[in-house]
Amino acid sequence: MAIPDTLASPAPAPVLPRGRLLPWRGTLRRILLPLVTAALVLGLWEALVRLRGISPALLPSPSAVAERLVATGPFLLGQAVPTTLETVAGFLIALVLGTGLAVLVSASRLAREALYPNVVFFQLIPKIALAPLFIVWLGIGTGSRLTFAVFIAFFPVVIATLAGLDGVDRDLLRLCRSVGAGAWRTYLHVRFPAAIPHVFAGAKIAITFAMIGVIVGEFITAQAGLGYMILFAASQADMALIFASIALLCGIGLGLYALTALAERVALRWYGG
Amino acid sequence: MSDPAPPRAEPAIRVSGVAKTYPSRSGPVEAVAGVSFTVAEGEFVSILGPSGCGKSTLMLMVAGLEAPSRGSLALAGRPVEGPQTRVGLMFQDATLLPWKSVRDNVLFPLRMSGRPMAGATERAGALLALAGLSGFADKRPRELSGGMRQRVALCRALIADPAILLMDEPFSALDAITRDEMVLALGEIVARERKTTLFITHAIREAVFLSDRILVMGRRPATVVAEVAVPFPRPRDPAIEADPAFNALCLDLKDAIHRAMRGPAAAAA
Known part of the structure; x- marks a missing residue:
């Protein structure tokens, strides 16, 4: 191929596709690139702590956190059990109550007009601020943390599910009426299955919200759990333990989200949309 | 299905003086105004009119999914009160x-x-x-x-196995080639299954190719402004589209729609 005279004519468009600098396939790149970025930040953190001699009482290095995580691993895992169980239980209860309320609101005009504006109101306010009320009313046990987790995880489920139930094609609902199908049969065979992708969209928000609810509850009252560990370690100025607890919490949060996303994938494969 | 057979004289669909008014923020909106027609058993009738002229509302009333504000409807002599289970529905x-x-x-x-x-x-x-x-x-x-x-x-x-097929612009979301194919398939299937059909469309050639009779509707509120019989036997071969009589009919209908778009008064003139 002749090299064009760059003075006489503009250079031809490059033949190589863009992104040739990273010669991986798209997915590999999508996974590796953020991991490399995160590793760089951790490396920078480590270097900063070591080179500047930052006190571990202020900011422990990532390696010190990792050491601490390994050393206190079994103990922290024990603390993670109540946190995880309460999160999962809160999530499941919120899922059942949330879809239930969405069905009620979509089925009854009275329920929609009376309840839905209030649901939206609660969805919009900073619900975390209400946490102390739950402690006052329900005490310092699992019950109050669970209730609070349900309370904050519930609203995204209602709103997403209702969007799905309301979004069913009007002509499809007309078809159901025209073949003589009642409201219940239409829910069971058309509206509810049609809403399932929306239910999962709400569930993915709810699982993270449920964990936030439990942690906030533990901050206020608990004698066990990872939220309690974080506060306890802070009172001892044990920064490595704080970070180790947070790291474990992040791992559990990601794992629960991944499980929800996996369930969504299975459901969407069934849904086939 | 053990009901006694209705008298033979009753048409499959009878629409008598039907009107439909919807409430809206800016006052009541009349979608359909005083429409009357009949469809005989086994007949294929198209309702041809511009989009949004109230044709769909009319179809929903025939199916018993919307109640008329005035007038009455009957299928094979039985008044339409509530959803009709003996109709087959098709949508856009x-x-x-x-x-x-x-x-x-x-x-x-x-x-x-x-x-x-x-x-x-x-x-x-x-x-x-x-x-x-x-x-x-x-x-x-x-x-x-x-x-x-x-x-x-x-x-x-x-x-x-419904007695009546009600179709609301079923091919309008398809590309032109697929649409031609579907029109042909529908013509054959409906003729073979001997269904009474009410077909709503805004496509003139489609209506002429498929129908025994075409009712032209004007702008909202919908009224029947013209009625045209299509004299070719069904099912039809695509070759009839080359027939001068076929094309003359299409032109007549185009003209009728143009007049209807200018308003009911102009259409009557």
């Missing part, structure tokens, strides 16, 4: 259930009605074969093209 979109197979989508009206029908699965298979979808019974809707999905919707409309 196929509205299939993505989580069900093609076969289960066809069987959907039977399952939903709770009236089991002997040999339903066999009938679904036969209808799919008639619609050229023999190998697709176990596929999901997303694996089909838009035209194939609309064929599934046609099979679904026919599964319960």
Whole structure:
């Protein structure tokens, strides 16, 4: 191929596709690139702590956190059990109550007009601020943390599910009426299955919200759990333990989200949309 | 279905002085104003008019899914009060259930009605074969093209062996080539199944190719401004589109629609 005279004519468009600098396939790149970025930040953190001699009482290095995580691993895992169980239980209860309320609101005009504006109101306010009320009313046990987790995880489920139930094609609902199908049969065979992708969209928000609810509850009252560990370690100025607890919490949060996303994938494969 | 057969003289569809007014923020809106017509048993009648002229409202009233504000409707002599189970419906979109197979989508009206029908699965298979979808019974809707999905919707409309087919612009979301194919397939299937059909469309050639009779509707509120009989026997061969009489009819209808668009007064002149 002749090299064009760059003075006489503009250079031809490059033949190589863009992104040739990273010669991986798209997915590999999508996974590796953020991991490399995160590793760089951790490396920078480590270097900063070591080179500047930052006190571990202020900011422990990532390696010190990792050491601490390994050393206190079994103990922290024990603390993670109540946190995880309460999160999962809160999530499941919120899922059942949330879809239930969405069905009620979509089925009854009275329920929609009376309840839905209030649901939206609660969805919009900073619900975390209400946490102390739950402690006052329900005490310092699992019950109050669970209730609070349900309370904050519930609203995204209602709103997403209702969007799905309301979004069913009007002509499809007309078809159901025209073949003589009642409201219940239409829910069971058309509206509810049609809403399932929306239910999962709400569930993915709810699982993270449920964990936030439990942690906030533990901050206020608990004698066990990872939220309690974080506060306890802070009172001892044990920064490595704080970070180790947070790291474990992040791992559990990601794992629960991944499980929800996996369930969504299975459901969407069934849904086939 | 043990009802005594209605008197033979009663038309399959009778629409008498039907009007429909909707409430809206800016006051009541009249969608349909005083429409009367009949469709004989086995007849294919098209309602031709511009989009948004109230044709769809009319179809929903025939199906008993909307109540008229004035006037009355009857199917085979029985007054329409509430949803009619002996009609097959088809809409602009196929509205299939993505989580069900093609076969289960066809069987959907039977399952939903709770009236089991002997040999339903066999009938679904036969209808799919008639619609050229023999190998697709176990596929999901997303694996089909838009035209194939609309064929599934046609099979679904026919599964319960309804006396009347009501179709609301069923091909308007399809590309021109698929549309021609579907028009041809519909003409053959409806003729073979001998269904009374009320077909709503804004496509003139489609209406002429398929119909025994065409009712032209004007702008909202919908009224019948012209009625045209199509003299060719059904089912028709695509070759009739070259017939000068066919094209003359299309031009007449085009003219009628133009006059209707300018208002009922101009159409009457």
